[in-house]
Amino acid sequence: MSAENAMDCGSERFQDRVNSRKVTRWLALWAVLFLAGTAALRHGLVEAPALCWLLALLPYIPATLALQAFLRYLREADELQRAIQLQALAFAFGCSFLLIGGYPLLERVGAPTLGADGLVVLLAILYAGGRWGIARRYQ
Amino acid sequence: MKNRVRELRQAREQTQEDLARVMDVSRQTINAIECGKHDPSLQLAFRLAGHFGLRIEELFDGAV
Numbered sequence: 144m145s146a147e148n149a150m151d152c153g154s155e156r157f158q159d160r161v162n163s164r165k166v167t168r169w170l171a172l173w174a175v176l177f178l179a180g181t182a183a184l185r186h187g188l189v190e191a192p193a194l195c196w197l198l199a200l201l202p203y204i205p206a207t208l209a210l211q212a213f214l215r216y217l218r219e220a221d222e223l224q225r226a227i228q229l230q231a232l233a234f235a236f237g238c239s240f241l242l243i244g245g246y247p248l249l250e251r252v253g254a255p256t257l258g259a260d261g262l263v264v265l266l267a268i269l270y271a272g273g274r275w276g277i278a279r280r281y282q
Numbered sequence: 283m284k285n286r287v288r289e290l291r292q293a294r295e296q297t298q299e300d301l302a303r304v305m306d307v308s309r310q311t312i313n314a315i316e317c318g319k320h321d322p323s324l325q326l327a328f329r330l331a332g333h334f335g336l337r338i339e340e341l342f343d344g345a346v
Contacts, residue, residue: 222322224310281319
């Protein structure tokens, strides 16, 4: 156990906090690049096709690093935190699967079309909500 | 799973945070184990038993 770890064993271990901050940092960079790229392409600020492709592909770099950091966080996390995270992921995946599976029927009766951006938001909300609810069970 | 972690920790006048530091887990994990809301991994169960100088079956009641 490191000295830093020994100093901090509250609701979250020092190493867990370090690892989760890395995930947050990469996600923040992804969001900035994604929003900037979207705005630039939407307003026609970039015209050269190669540059357009570069802008569209750029967010995948921080996204891949965020995924790598998240997997490392999961591997090294405190066992209760890992259990909470895995249950939240299962909850988000399961709910998304159920909702998306039945959505074509809802679309037939007039529900708005669910795009890829809608799915990302849905997954994020379900994951965050699931994590909150599951963490409460262990308090 | 029922266990004697809280009883033994308090007998040693340790806080949950003290025990969490020694076990290299979060205080929340110790609390969840004491309340029977989380069953520890085998590795952590061995470490806890070793810390209290007991066998695992003396610390945890697997029958419940």
